[in-house]
Amino acid sequence: MRSLMPWMGAPSLKREVDRLFERFLEPDWSGFPTATGEWVPSLDLSETKEALTVKVEIPGMDSKDVQVTLQENVLTVKGEKREEKESKDERYHRVERNYGAFARSVRLPVAVDGSKVEAKFKNGVLTVMLPKTPGARGTTVPVKAE
Numbered sequence: 001m002r003s004l005m006p007w008m009g010a011p012s013l014k015r016e017v018d019r020l021f022e023r024f025l026e027p028d029w030s031g032f033p034t035a036t037g038e039w040v041p042s043l044d045l046s047e048t049k050e051a052l053t054v055k056v057e058i059p060g061m062d063s064k065d066v067q068v069t070l071q072e073n074v075l076t077v078k079g080e081k082r083e084e085k086e087s088k089d090e091r092y093h094r095v096e097r098n099y100g101a102f103a104r105s106v107r108l109p110v111a112v113d114g115s116k117v118e119a120k121f122k123n124g125v126l127t128v129m130l131p132k133t134p135g136a137r138g139t140t141v142p143v144k145a146e
Helices: 012-023
Strands: 043-047 051-057 066-071 074-083 101-108 118-122 125-131
Touching: 012 051, 043 066, 051 074, 066 125
Parallel strands: none
Antiparallel strands: 043 051, 051 125, 066 074, 074 101, 118 125
């Protein structure tokens, strides 16, 4: 089998070549201002029998800078992450953190009870609990043997 795929024996060479190209093609960000504008935080949407849970990663923000809305089974999280200004004579060599306004919307797969939605913010993660409506929870139908 090895004779059919001769490159299988050289994964370390491939890694070294990839690293070389990554360094060669890496842009020089020193001439650019810090990143501003829109960004999109990552989120997870999970489901249990009773509720949906949405977790949004928004590190470096305060809860007062985040707005959560629910309208017609679409959950929207909006906010703005402000850039920290420390010194005017700083020269950046790399800017990878995101700043600026964001808005993230997700269509919920089932109906939820909007009056019982809870949102909590801890350690840079916003957790929104969305209890399902009784109709969306479904029912289990017992199967009878004959």
